[in-house]
Amino acid sequence: MPKRINVRSAPHFFDGQSVGVINLEVCIALLPAALWGVGAFGLRALLVLALSVGSAVISELVIGLISRRADSLSDGSAILTGMVVGLCLSPAAEPITPIAAAAFAILLVKWPFGGLGKNWMNPAMAGLVFSSLMEGARETSFILPGGPFSNLALSKTSVVTASALGHQSFANSGLDAGITDFLNKNVFSWVGAALPSGYVDLFIGNRPGAIGAVSVALILLGSVFLLSRRIIRWDLPFFSILSFSALTWAFGGLSVSGDYFTGDVLKALCSGSVAFVAFFVVPEPVSSPVYGAAKCVYALLVGALMFALGQLMPNQPLLEAWAVILANCLVPLIDGIAFIRRESFFSGKVLNGEDRDGGNK
Amino acid sequence: MLERSGKGIYFTRPAGTEDPHRAIGNAFLPSTAVIPLRQVYGREARCLVSPGDLVSECQLLGKAEDVDSVNVHSPIPGTVRKVAEITLPDGAPSKAVFIDLGGSFSSLGHRRELYTWRKLNDYEIRRILTDKGVMLLDGHFVSIGRLSEKKDPKKTRHIVIDCMDPEPLLETEYLATRFERAKIIEAALVLLKLHPTAKLSLAAYEDQRESAEAIVQGLKDNSTECLTFYQELKYPLGLVPLLLGNLRDRLSRRGDQLTEDEIIYVNASTCLSIYDAVIHNKPFVERIVSVQGDAVKAPKALKVRVGMRVGDLIEECGGFKGTPARIVMNGPFTGWGLSDLDSPVLKTTSAILALTQGTVRAAQPRACIRCSRCVEACPKNLAPQKIHELITHEPDDPSILRRLNGCVYCGVCSFACPARLPLAETFASFVELSAEKGRQHA
Numbered sequence: 001m002p003k004r005i006n007v008r009s010a011p012h013f014f015d016g017q018s019v020g021v022i023n024l025e026v027c028i029a030l031l032p033a034a035l036w037g038v039g040a041f042g043l044r045a046l047l048v049l050a051l052s053v054g055s056a057v058i059s060e061l062v063i064g065l066i067s068r069r070a071d072s073l074s075d076g077s078a079i080l081t082g083m084v085v086g087l088c089l090s091p092a093a094e095p096i097t098p099i100a101a102a103a104f105a106i107l108l109v110k111w112p113f114g115g116l117g118k119n120w121m122n123p124a125m126a127g128l129v130f131s132s133l134m135e136g137a138r139e140t141s142f143i144l145p146g147g148p149f150s151n152l153a154l155s156k157t158s159v160v161t162a163s164a165l166g167h168q169s170f171a172n173s174g175l176d177a178g179i180t181d182f183l184n185k186n187v188f189s190w191v192g193a194a195l196p197s198g199y200v201d202l203f204i205g206n207r208p209g210a211i212g213a214v215s216v217a218l219i220l221l222g223s224v225f226l227l228s229r230r231i232i233r234w235d236l237p238f239f240s241i242l243s244f245s246a247l248t249w250a251f252g253g254l255s256v257s258g259d260y261f262t263g264d265v266l267k268a269l270c271s272g273s274v275a276f277v278a279f280f281v282v283p284e285p286v287s288s289p290v291y292g293a294a295k296c297v298y299a300l301l302v303g304a305l306m307f308a309l310g311q312l313m314p315n316q317p318l319l320e321a322w323a324v325i326l327a328n329c330l331v332p333l334i335d336g337i338a339f340i341r342r343e344s345f346f347s348g349k350v351l352n353g354e355d356r357d358g359g360n361k
Numbered sequence: 362m363l364e365r366s367g368k369g370i371y372f373t374r375p376a377g378t379e380d381p382h383r384a385i386g387n388a389f390l391p392s393t394a395v396i397p398l399r400q401v402y403g404r405e406a407r408c409l410v411s412p413g414d415l416v417s418e419c420q421l422l423g424k425a426e427d428v429d430s431v432n433v434h435s436p437i438p439g440t441v442r443k444v445a446e447i448t449l450p451d452g453a454p455s456k457a458v459f460i461d462l463g464g465s466f467s468s469l470g471h472r473r474e475l476y477t478w479r480k481l482n483d484y485e486i487r488r489i490l491t492d493k494g495v496m497l498l499d500g501h502f503v504s505i506g507r508l509s510e511k512k513d514p515k516k517t518r519h520i521v522i523d524c525m526d527p528e529p530l531l532e533t534e535y536l537a538t539r540f541e542r543a544k545i546i547e548a549a550l551v552l553l554k555l556h557p558t559a560k561l562s563l564a565a566y567e568d569q570r571e572s573a574e575a576i577v578q579g580l581k582d583n584s585t586e587c588l589t590f591y592q593e594l595k596y597p598l599g600l601v602p603l604l605l606g607n608l609r610d611r612l613s614r615r616g617d618q619l620t621e622d623e624i625i626y627v628n629a630s631t632c633l634s635i636y637d638a639v640i641h642n643k644p645f646v647e648r649i650v651s652v653q654g655d656a657v658k659a660p661k662a663l664k665v666r667v668g669m670r671v672g673d674l675i676e677e678c679g680g681f682k683g684t685p686a687r688i689v690m691n692g693p694f695t696g697w698g699l700s701d702l703d704s705p706v707l708k709t710t711s712a713i714l715a716l717t718q719g720t721v722r723a724a725q726p727r728a729c730i731r732c733s734r735c736v737e738a739c740p741k742n743l744a745p746q747k748i749h750e751l752i753t754h755e756p757d758d759p760s761i762l763r764r765l766n767g768c769v770y771c772g773v774c775s776f777a778c779p780a781r782l783p784l785a786e787t788f789a790s791f792v793e794l795s796a797e798k799g800r801q802h803a
Contacts, residue, residue: 011694011772012687012714014722015365019730019779075727117780217416217731230365278650285732290746295733339747351726 019116023076029222029231030083030280036218037211041091042147045211049086052098056082056100059106069115079117081105082278087212088321089131089271094145101131121328122287126319134317135171142317151207176201202270213273223279230277232283235292236299240278244301245269251311263307272304277320287328294331294338301334363529365777368740370596372529373428374568375653377660378536385536385649388662388677390428392462394437394668395446395705396422398495399455402709403429405721408457410802414441417696418645422458425491428507431708434648434676436666450690450697450704457705460668469776478639483514483555486639493638494645497631505627505635511623514789517556521608523628524573524713525592525599526690529685532585532651533711536662538565544640546579548632553585556625562588564604596694597740597771601626607732623676630711645708652678665706671713672702678727686718694772727780733776735784741767745771745774745784765792 038046060078064070085102105127108118177198205215226232245265252263282302289298305323364371399405406423416435423433442459449455491506524538565573573589580587587620592598637643646711651662658679687700690710751758774784
């Protein structure tokens with residue numbers, strides 16, 4: 001028999017979701033929140049977004065040309081990184097901030113070890129942390145919505161700058177008062193509870209904050225799309241929100257009322273960028289673990305870090321980004337342990353004889 | 362049509378498979394037939410004809426030398442034009458007999474006689490099956506008549522009749538089970554005669570309950586008990602190693618522990634060729650081939666002479682619709698991509714698929730993005746991502762083969778991979794190359 005090397009090219013068809021399609025669909029899922037940010041904060045927000053996306057794309061193009069992999073733009077990951085960077089920034093950010101953050105993300109986090117798939121932490125989050133270190137907290141202060149949407153019964157009566165996690169209070173809009181009133185009369189009265197005013201504003205995104213992270217409602221909309229397309233798994237967002245909420249409930253009230261288990265979970269989830277990070281950053285595949293158990297641990301860790309950092313440094317911006325990159329540093333360890341445990345769990349099944357030579361025919 | 366889920370892919374039948382008016386047609390006789398002396402698996406048969414010879418229909422062209430080869434017969438009457446080397450779909454060469462159609466039909470056109478096989482003893486039945494070139498179409502790919510040289514028939518405790526199409530887009534077994542129940546029943550009885558100690562069971566997908574129950578009833582009328590095993594319509598549950606694994610699990614839950622050597626696995630289309638050989642005394646020169654895919658104008662299932670060119674077969678189905686990106690022999694997950702339309706239909710060909718780029722969606726491989734879809738999809742709970750990383754970066758790592766242990770090369774990981782990494786392909790060639798290395802050292 002002639003010596004032969006079996007040339008197989010099977011399978012002959014593939015799942016529709018290639019890397020490019022996944023990135024494109026995540027960008028689509030981000031669009032509602034981005035549009036809201038532009039509508040709420042005006043053209044200034046659009047400028048920040050455009051600068052960060054442009055900076056990311058140009059950085060990718062330049063380094064792609066240098067490393068002779070010019071097609072790297074076609075997977076859409078640079079656009080996505082640029083979008084995430086822009087959406088996590090304050091609409092009041094100086095123009096240099098998005099440019100520097102996105103360029104740092106692409107040039108120094110994504111590419112040193114070979115581009116997409118080889119980034120050692122989440123590029124967008126690392127870029128954001130870099131930009132926050134670069135200029136300090138002063139310029140990253142957040143502003144109240146003042147864009148086109150403010151005319152739609154959303155105007156606030158007073159102007160107060162709020163910190164990243166929304167610890168300071170600000171006035172509520174007319175819409176908030178109306179909806180809260182309606183809910184309390186028609187829904188919550190049935191269960192004997194009442195919704196305090198202000199939460200509707202927080203939920204729909206009529207609050208100061210990062211461009212894309214203010215509207216929790218639209219973030220949820222985008223994440224429903226991603227979940228239905230099976231682009232993200234439910235477990236990563238769920239466990240990160242779970243640990244953040246549990247810790248907030250247990251210890252978040254300490255600084256306010258001095259009691260345990262009095263934390264305001266709803267407020268904590270709807271202010272800051274927790275929801276955005278949980279649904280759009282934590283499930284990012286490259287910087288998160290591969291194996292099931294490690295995914296849960298990682299998500300729990302990010303949630304816990306988001307809470308802990310928020311407590312330790314209440315007035316620092318971009319604490320969520322810090323939480324993510326700190327957890328990213330532990331991913332190889334968590335993933336390695338999970339892989340070994342998984343292998344020893346399944347090896348019993350594989351080695352018990354029946355599958356020993358099942359496939360090698 | 363396909364839905365990724367944990368440990369596999371749910372799929373639906375190709376459009377038209379379940380159509381109540383569906384029928385299996387007859388393909389035209391090819392004007393030229395190419396009959397490879399090696400039917401992909403095993404060894405070449407010894408050639409008995411030379412160029413210029415007149416051959417009649419069903420005449421023996423190649424004589425099997427050992428258990429790994431099968432007899433091949435002429436599917437059409439005519440003249441041997443040449444005996445030349447061709448490349449089989451698996452990329453390896455084989456000698457093939459080229460026959461130009463001519464002369465008269467002696468056997469297949471006539472009304473078939475029925476032979477009373479029940480009076481034959483098992484030795485005679487085995488000889489008939491060997492003579493007629495019947496081979497197992499899945500699993501072991503050996504001549505059934507000589508299977509006893511590999512497996513002791515006295516030790517066989519179970520015969521599995523598989524009515525499942527192993528992969529999406531295939532429908533041959535479904536149609537065979539639906540339209541040829543009587544033949545399957547008869548073939549099962551033949552197999553039981555060869556393996557008197559064996560029990561019989563039938564494996565089918567859940568949407569085949571009606572056909573499966575009819576077959577079981579037919580066997581009961583012949584005072585034969587038959588167990589049934591139903592699986593959900595999910596790839597790769599129908600793939601032979603997984604099917605047999607699941608079956609043995611279920612049997613052991615009933616208190617019946619079986620080893621691999623105690624099971625004989627036969628699929629529905631093999632049953633049809635067993636029937637033709639034993640009951641009609643007809644060699645294996647014809648089989649059901651389904652032509653499917655979105656690049657085929659009129660997908661059909663046809664009774665096709667072995668040796669017919671794939672191109673002629675597609676032409677008979679109306680030709681191409683759109684540009685085919687891939688033409689595949691057998692299933693889309695484990696089948697062979699054909700490089701030219703001159704490849705002949707083999708005894709092992711159950712389907713020809715012509716797929717457009719819209720279905721294939723092949724692309725240049727990119728770097729792994731660690732999305733873990735391969736890990737979630739692997740039916741054997743392996744870690745394709747990790748193994749691929751090891752093979753590409755540390756091919757000398759001794760743990761690779763251990764970690765690949767149990768891989769059935771179903772291709773689910775490659776299918777799911779958004780970076781289009783050739784995972785299953787890399788694993789298969791790695792295992793093959795290390796086996797090669799092992800032989801060289803030994």
